[in-house]
Amino acid sequence: MRKSHPIIKALALFTVWFLYLPLLGVAVCSVNTAKGGWVWKGFTLDWYFKLLDNEWILNSAWNTLELAVVSTAIATLLGTILAIGISRFPWGRKTNSFLNTMLNIPVVIPDIIMAGSLVVVFGILREVSSIFDMGMIDMIIGHVTFQIAFVALVVRSRLALIGQDVEEAGRDLFASNWYLMRKVMLPLMMPGIVAGAMLAFTLSLDDFVLSFFLSGPDSQTLPLFIYAAVRRGVTPEIHALSTLVVLITVILVVGAERFSKKEIA
Amino acid sequence: MKNKNILWRGELTTEGSLLRKGLAFLxxxxxxxxxxxxxxxxxxxxVSFATRGDHGELIWKFTVENYQRLAGYSLFGWTPDYLLILWRSVEVAFVTTLVSVILAYPLSFFIASRPxxxxxxxxxxxxxxxxxxxxxxxxxxxxxLSPELPLAKLATALGMIPPDTPLYPNAIAVYLGMVSVFLPFVVLPLYSSVERLDWALVEAAQDLYSSKIRVFMQAILPQTAPGLSVGIIxxxxxxxxxxxxxxxxGGSKYMLVGNLIQQQFGSSRDWPFGAAVSLGLMVLTMISLQIYNRKGKEIEVL
Structure with missing residues (x-):
């Protein structure tokens, strides 16, 4: 450990403040009795209680959760199987580079381009079936498309860590395919699968652009709700809602770190 | 040779069956x-080469009109509006990345120096x-940025905005927002490199009386380059x-290419033009990364 120069320390602290000051401002306003404006008038928790009466907000919260849970479940299943397919078979150089590209596109492509191209595809598919009307199904498909790649990348690195010795040992002891999968590989892969699923879940909660492009009248999520409300003009209720979302993020981040620490130990 | 027996990860199998199984997984x-x-x-x-119908529907008639429009050509002659938006987006992304990197270095070193x-x-x-x-x-x-707080008051005192107005929407607000949103994207990968920094090299440079700039350029920058690259991208x-x-x-006062694309898929409902702008963005991003790759190598040689 080395001591850092006072100037470095000052700059670092300034930067952390720079990240948090806006969020703290919102948190302060969420417990301020003033209905509009930014002047402090007194402490209240009313805005938080009002959230519970707002059907729109409860609905959006439910949609956000539904979207995240369903898309994460699909993406985790497909991504895990894909990762096994990529790492456990002797693919040639060309196939490998093709597979790598497929996994990297969703990670590096600007999300607005992905969203735009899906709008066009669903627009065309809509003429075949009304399933593809703007709404939850389109949003789930969009989220799964970028989540698969992240899950597969995380699980693949876990598989690389496991290596092939355990598998060979299992075969030598006459384990059947199914037994080997269930009793040896899956438990070893579990930390990777859970980490991938958590990443996918957070990415879904965090997404704004894809949902914004693909949502329909009944599938509004919390980020979309906050965005629409902010454009009409900020209210203390929105501050309360945003502060809650930030607090949930803190809980998720700390929880995820606890989990990964336990796995390493 | 597909039916020859092979041993793969302790399992006796044939190439054909292995291939079938692998494809099933993929x-x-x-x-x-x-x-x-x-x-x-x-x-x-x-779609970027198709035509927009009167009600926003797609008409599959080949045209390069969308790209001409992006380049500024229309019935009424040439205007640089769209090109300006594209250029501004590159500028904002570049400055945001640069400022984020400048702020991320002290922060990463500070965190690495904590117990x-x-x-x-x-x-x-x-x-x-x-x-x-x-x-x-x-x-x-x-x-x-609200008018009651010092930042807007300062801007008013400097004559940048009229009194009692917030310090947004405008370019300054966009830059502040961009840096604060993207800063963690640089700090986290950079920190992972700084944490593993070999201080012996830094000390060696200092012992040999290198200037501070040279210590940074030759002992610190090359060592933190992997994390920095990830952060920059x-x-x-x-x-x-x-x-x-x-x-x-930024509002309508400071539009970037993202807003332009969103407009085409939202209110304007002009998918072909939206697709053309998106591909323009894609090409610009790739060119920038290409330039970065080349310059990045030059820095390593330095």
């Missing part, structure tokens, strides 16, 4: 990505905004296409 995920990522991408390229236990707390402080929704982090600036690429920040903090 099929689900790869078909999904093909159907919802690759094909839409190809279709998108096609192990509090290091975890400091890192969490960076990870939380990283995962906090961008919409919230952007509109949170409304508070700091993670910031620059999404910053080029972002639309939440310019939309809320």
């Amino acid at each position: 099929s689900g995920g790869i078909s999904w990505l093909m159907i919802f990522l690759v094909l839409p991408g190809l279709l998108f390229i096609g 192990a236990k509090s290091r975890y707390v400091w890192l969490t402080l960076i990870i939380v905004p990283f995962w906090t929704n961008m919409v919230i982090r952007t509109y949170a600036w409304f508070y700091l 993670l910031t620059f690429v999404p910053a080029m296409g972002t639309f939440v920040v310019p939309d809320l903090l």
